[in-house]
Amino acid sequence: xxxxxxxxxxxxxxxxxxxxxxxxxxxxxxxxxxxxxxxxxxxxxxxxxxxxxxxxxxxxxxxxxxxxxxxxxxxxxxxxxxxxxxxxxxxxxxxxxxxxxxxxxxxxxxxxxxxxxxxxxxxxxxxxxxxxxxxxxxxxxxxxxxxxxxxxxxxxxxxxxxxxxxxxxxxxxxxxxxxxxxxxxxxxxxxxxxxxxxxxxxxxxxxxxxxxxxxxxxxxxxxxxxxxxxxxxxxxxxxxxxxxxxxxxxxxxxxxxxxxxxxxxxxxxxxxxxxxxxxxxxxxxxxxxxxxxxxxxxxxx
Numbered sequence: 179x180x181x182x183x184x185x186x187x188x189x190x191x192x193x194x195x196x197x198x199x200x201x202x203x204x205x206x207x208x209x210x211x212x213x214x215x216x217x218x219x220x221x222x223x224x225x226x227x228x229x230x231x232x233x234x235x236x237x238x239x240x241x242x243x244x245x246x247x248x249x250x251x252x253x254x255x256x257x258x259x260x261x262x263x264x265x266x267x268x269x270x271x272x273x274x275x276x277x278x279x280x281x282x283x284x285x286x287x288x289x290x291x292x293x294x295x296x297x298x299x300x301x302x303x304x305x306x307x308x309x310x311x312x313x314x315x316x317x318x319x320x321x322x323x324x325x326x327x328x329x330x331x332x333x334x335x336x337x338x339x340x341x342x343x344x345x346x347x348x349x350x351x352x353x354x355x356x357x358x359x360x361x362x363x364x365x366x367x368x369x370x371x372x373x374x375x376x377x378x379x380x381x382x383x384x385x386x387x388x389x390x391x392x393x394x395x396x397x398x399x400x401x402x403x404x405x406x407x408x409x410x411x412x413x414x415x416x417x418x419x420x421x422x423x424x425x426x427x428x429x430x431x432x433x434x435x436x437x438x439x440x441x442x443x444x445x446x447x448x449x450x451x452x453x454x455x456x457x458x459x460x461x462x463x464x465x466x467x468x469x470x471x472x473x474x475x476x477x478x479x
Contacts, residue, residue, distance in 0.1 A: 185237035186200035187325055189458075190459075192441060196340075196435070202434070202444075203442065204241035204242070204444040205259060205394065206241060206255075206445060207243075209214060209445070209447050210247060211445075211447075215279075215283060216249055216283040218249075220252050223251075226252065229289070230261035231255065231262070237269075240443070241269065242443045242445075245297065245304055246274075246277055248283075255273075255301060255304035256324070268477050271290060272312035272315055273305075275289070276317065277289070278297060291325040295333060298330075302338070302350050309337060310338065310339065311340050315342070315409055317354075318362075324334045324358065327344065327354070327355045330342055331358050341360070343362055343363035343365060344364055345388055346365075349380050364384050364392065365392040365393075366381055367393065367394055368381070368391075368394075369393065369397075369416065369433075372395075373475055388439065393440070393449075397426050407450075417463065423460060426458070427457065428458075428463075429462075430442050430444055430459070434459065442459075
């Protein structure tokens with residue numbers, strides 16, 4: 179498929195509360211190096227900045243980031259600030275709080291509710307903003323998210339946050355959060371080669387309730403933070419050949435086909451991969467192709 183002139187408009191838009199976003203967004207995790215966090219080698223700063231600016235040029239209006247997205251030399255939030263500030267009015271930046279990493283890169287213990295304001299303020303400082311568009315509470319294995327989500331709801335009332343989301347949750351946590359404050363998005367791991375009945379149920383619930391479902395590692399698959407997978411099912415390869423597309427594009431297209439409320443946030447530090455990822459929003463899979471891919475997904479499980 180041709181990708182040179184395809185923009186994010188091809189995939190359409192969705193609303194996160196009052197904020198309209200492109201359904202093909204951009205995940206900032208891979209901006210910092212050849213693999214996320216302290217894995218791999220640090221990225222070339224100028225190239226990462228160029229990727230961010232190119233994403234906006236291609237019509238991407240949804241960037242997903244976090245203060246804990248940093249490597250030995252790079253910070254995703256700092257790169258976003260340097261590349262895009264002053265921010266366009268239509269650009270929506272979503273971040274996550276809950277997990278945190280020490281300066282040496284080691285993961286800290288799960289945050290207490292009273293520590294979340296510090297996490298929000300850290301993102302505000304790094305991004306150079308006076309409010310955050312969207313903040314996810316990333317659950318860190320706690321049974322209930324009520325106290326943590328309630329702390330973020332208070333920051334929303336104080337004007338530091340516009341909209342709230344939840345991440346790495348079970349279906350019951352969505353009801354728990356919505357009893358406290360509006361939820362505009364849910365971000366869970368979800369991929370073509372990773373069957374997960376619980377995630378499927380969350381996908382369904384979000385669709386019924388008009389909430390965005392935002393899969394992470396949809397392209398990376400089982401390789402996760404290490405980067406995009408190279409292990410592709412035969413059906414993925416066959417569909418890719420039929421469309422003259424890459425397997426990664428098929429995985430993004432399949433993700434978007436799961437419902438109009440599903441948003442893709444593929445990440446990359448490679449300008450060519452960025453163009454391909456955005457172009458995947460124009461890839462239309464047939465009912466037969468979707469059935470074949472879904473069947474292969476169930477067999478994987």
